[in-house]
Amino acid sequence: MDERGALALLEGELESVGDDAAVVDDLVITTDMLHERTDFPAGTTRYTAGWRAVGASLSDVAAMGAEATAAVAAYAAPEFDREELLAFVRGASDVCELVDSEYVGGDLDGHEEFTVSTTAIGHTDAPVTRDGAQPGDLVCVTGTLGRSAAALELFEHATETNSEGTDTSKTVASGTLERANDLFRFEPRVGAGRTLAPHASAMMDSSDGLARSLYQLSAAGECGFAVDSSQLPVDETLLEVTATDEAALDLAITFGEDFELVATIPEDALADARSASDVDLTVVGSVTEPAHGITLDGDVLEDCGYTHGD
Amino acid sequence: MDERGALALLEGELESVGDDAAVVDDLVITTDMLHERTDFPAGTTRYTAGWRAVGASLSDVAAMGAEATAAVAAYAAPEFDREELLAFVRGASDVCELVDSEYVGGDLDGHEEFTVSTTAIGHTDAPVTRDGAQPGDLVCVTGTLGRSAAALELFEHATETNSEGTDTSKTVASGTLERANDLFRFEPRVGAGRTLAPHASAMMDSSDGLARSLYQLSAAGECGFAVDSSQLPVDETLLEVTATDEAALDLAITFGEDFELVATIPEDALADARSASDVDLTVVGSVTEPAHGITLDGDVLEDCGYTHGD
Numbered sequence: 001m002d003e004r005g006a007l008a009l010l011e012g013e014l015e016s017v018g019d020d021a022a023v024v025d026d027l028v029i030t031t032d033m034l035h036e037r038t039d040f041p042a043g044t045t046r047y048t049a050g051w052r053a054v055g056a057s058l059s060d061v062a063a064m065g066a067e068a069t070a071a072v073a074a075y076a077a078p079e080f081d082r083e084e085l086l087a088f089v090r091g092a093s094d095v096c097e098l099v100d101s102e103y104v105g106g107d108l109d110g111h112e113e114f115t116v117s118t119t120a121i122g123h124t125d126a127p128v129t130r131d132g133a134q135p136g137d138l139v140c141v142t143g144t145l146g147r148s149a150a151a152l153e154l155f156e157h158a159t160e161t162n163s164e165g166t167d168t169s170k171t172v173a174s175g176t177l178e179r180a181n182d183l184f185r186f187e188p189r190v191g192a193g194r195t196l197a198p199h200a201s202a203m204m205d206s207s208d209g210l211a212r213s214l215y216q217l218s219a220a221g222e223c224g225f226a227v228d229s230s231q232l233p234v235d236e237t238l239l240e241v242t243a244t245d246e247a248a249l250d251l252a253i254t255f256g257e258d259f260e261l262v263a264t265i266p267e268d269a270l271a272d273a274r275s276a277s278d279v280d281l282t283v284v285g286s287v288t289e290p291a292h293g294i295t296l297d298g299d300v301l302e303d304c305g306y307t308h309g310d
Numbered sequence: 311m312d313e314r315g316a317l318a319l320l321e322g323e324l325e326s327v328g329d330d331a332a333v334v335d336d337l338v339i340t341t342d343m344l345h346e347r348t349d350f351p352a353g354t355t356r357y358t359a360g361w362r363a364v365g366a367s368l369s370d371v372a373a374m375g376a377e378a379t380a381a382v383a384a385y386a387a388p389e390f391d392r393e394e395l396l397a398f399v400r401g402a403s404d405v406c407e408l409v410d411s412e413y414v415g416g417d418l419d420g421h422e423e424f425t426v427s428t429t430a431i432g433h434t435d436a437p438v439t440r441d442g443a444q445p446g447d448l449v450c451v452t453g454t455l456g457r458s459a460a461a462l463e464l465f466e467h468a469t470e471t472n473s474e475g476t477d478t479s480k481t482v483a484s485g486t487l488e489r490a491n492d493l494f495r496f497e498p499r500v501g502a503g504r505t506l507a508p509h510a511s512a513m514m515d516s517s518d519g520l521a522r523s524l525y526q527l528s529a530a531g532e533c534g535f536a537v538d539s540s541q542l543p544v545d546e547t548l549l550e551v552t553a554t555d556e557a558a559l560d561l562a563i564t565f566g567e568d569f570e571l572v573a574t575i576p577e578d579a580l581a582d583a584r585s586a587s588d589v590d591l592t593v594v595g596s597v598t599e600p601a602h603g604i605t606l607d608g609d610v611l612e613d614c615g616y617t618h619g620d
Contacts, residue, residue, distance in 0.1 A: 001389070001390040001391070002390070003418045003419075003420070006392075006395055006418050009392060009395065009396070010399060022414035022415055023414075024379055024380040024431075025379070027337075027379065027380070027431065029380060029382055029414065029429070029431060030382070031382040031383070031416045031417050031427065031429055033386050033417055033419045033421070033425070033427055035386075035419070035421060038420075069335070069337065070332070070334040070339060072332065072340070072341040072429065074341045074342060074427050076343050076345075080311040080312070080315065080316035081311070082316075085311075085316055085320070089320060102334055104333075104339065105332055107343055108313045109313075109342075109343045110348075112423075113421075117341065117384050119341055119429035121337065
């Protein structure tokens with residue numbers, strides 16, 4: 001059974017499964033586990049890892065339209081290196097500060113593979129769930145799609161360049177790694193989530209890719225989607241590092257881990273939502289009747305993207 | 311650097327390090343990571359694992375004297391087996407229900423070793439920290455000490471008996487395993503923590519063993535402790551499964567993972583604390599001046615116990 005099968009199984013057991021975060025009274029809570037092998041490519045600094053791991057949980061809080069109150073992390077590694085640990089904590093603290101949240105520590109644990117589990121809590125009186133999209137609503141995304149895919153290309157390129165071993169190649173690799181780390185440190189859309197919440201009929205983050213997000217919104221809200229590829233805000237670096245624009249588009253739609261928000265917004269609320277949002281909000285398509293399915297430029301968009309446990 | 315060194319390092323970085331849970335406004339939040347190899351002996355059912363992992367975080371909430379609001383878990387395993395996953399969720403849900411909390415799910419993740427990271431949140435207007443013990447206060451523990459040490463003996467015994475391979479030995483092993491699992495499923499002392507909170511000058515849980523707890527309370531509160539071994543509520547099963555009473559006493563003091571509360575209580579508040587508590591509360595010693603150090607029957611009690619990362 002893969003992660004999706006397991007999640008489907010749990011939906012029958014737990015009320016809260018199916019949104020980016022669970023809601024308890026006016027609190028939201030969400031947890032994630034990340035591993036070196038699958039989530040932190042070679043070259044990811046511990047500062048970036050702390051930022052990104054905690055950021056992923058803050059993004060889930062953002063997707064509920066909630067304020068981010070605090071975050072914790074359990075940090076497991078084969079050994080506790082002073083500089084690595086401090087860098088991790090600084091990254092975790094900085095991403096919290098960026099979204100007016102507080103990093104309040106966590107647990108340390110000996111483990112063979114560097115593994116981080118993060119939890120964020122937030123507060124909202126009116127959480128935005130995944131199930132409210134109505135035919136006619138517009139589909140909007142914040143920021144750009146493909147930053148993490150671009151970062152991964154750069155991480156791989158830097159590793160290859162570095163293995164050439166010349167001084168020049170090492171300098172190039174170092175600059176490339178810095179750029180990759182910069183791209184990997186995303187801004188959790190907590191502010192945008194707060195401002196979109198009163199306008200959005202449904203919302204989630206794009207952590208598993210836009211395609212997967214649309215399938216999840218479709219399952220929750222019983223609706224279809226029509227997406228226009230020419231409107232997608234493909235990240236500029238991704239366009240630069242991929243061989244063709246088609247390859248970039250494909251990664252922007254399926255790769256995920258961008259932690260942008262995907263929101264459905266009634267047409268008459270768009271202007272207000274846009275003027276309130278502190279980040280770019282791009283209309284990429286519209287909500288359709290369920291029978292329409294999910295399409296990209298009129299063709300069926302495959303349900304492919306990132307699923308843990310595959 | 312081991313876990314203690316790493317924690318000491320972080321105390322300079324993060325305000326909240328040093329208590330069982332972090333406090334943010336009137337919320338407490340705590341996270342833990344557990345691994346199959348170090349925390350779940352062969353024979354631990356997934357029901358017990360779910361109970362115990364989530365229970366460990368609820369115990370940290372209890373140690374702050376807070377109500378337990380909710381808990382989440384990130385569940386990582388090489389594969390998602392339907393029965394195992396459901397058993398884990400039932401264990402997690404049942405332990406939450408026992409303490410009037412709510413299990414609200416979490417994250418699923420592919421990982422080589424079965425690993426669980428749990429987070430619990432709670433609520434209190436007056437958290438009890440580790441730093442308030444005053445000379446003259448009494449040292450009290452809830453319940454008994456050594457349940458988990460006893461469970462481990464039984465787990466090991468069952469594995470050995472089972473490997474003999476006869477039908478009789480398999481039946482014996484099965485009964486022993488059931489008993490070990492029962493002992494492993496502790497009741498988080500949330501109710502006791504709530505009732506002790508108004509009376510306790512300092513409190514924490516005994517997850518790293520009584521000896522370690524006293525050293526941690528001593529470091530936080532700048533005090534000493536005099537403990538009387540004849541007063542320690544050594545678990546009956548531990549006395550039964552160890553060769554000598556001395557061996558049982560040693561394990562009861564150092565093994566930990568019992569998740570009982572260790573509280574210091576002013577003498578004149580003891581009667582009220584006791585009558586309010588829903589579990590047995592045993593006075594095991596008293597708080598002394600720091601120069602006294604930490605003693606057991608007048609001799610220095612070594613600072614030994616369970617430290618991750620050793």
